[in-house]
Amino acid sequence: MKIRYFADTDTMYIEFSERPSAETREINENILLDLDADGVLVAITAEHAAGATDLSEVSLQQIAGQPASS
Numbered sequence: 001m002k003i004r005y006f007a008d009t010d011t012m013y014i015e016f017s018e019r020p021s022a023e024t025r026e027i028n029e030n031i032l033l034d035l036d037a038d039g040v041l042v043a044i045t046a047e048h049a050a051g052a053t054d055l056s057e058v059s060l061q062q063i064a065g066q067p068a069s070s
Contacts, residue, residue: 005055012049017042 002015021034021042030052034043046052 003058005049010048010050012046012053012055014044014046015042016044 002013004013004015005011006013017036017040019036019040019042022037023035023039025033025035027033030047032045032047033041034045036042049055
């Protein structure tokens with residue numbers, strides 16, 4: 001996973017996979033989802049990110065638990 005912030009456009013890009021995007025879906029005017037050919041989420045683009053979140057701190061918290069079952 002990679003998170004990039006582009007200050008010049010106030011855009012945050014969260015990449016979950018390096019698979020190529022086949023489709024982009026607009027959730028609202030500020031949020032775009034990139035999906036691969038199988039409909040799996042590849043990335044999220046958030047426009048006007050500084051107004052939506054505190055960019056001074058990014059953290060990852062892993063919660064132990066039961067593995068997801070298929």
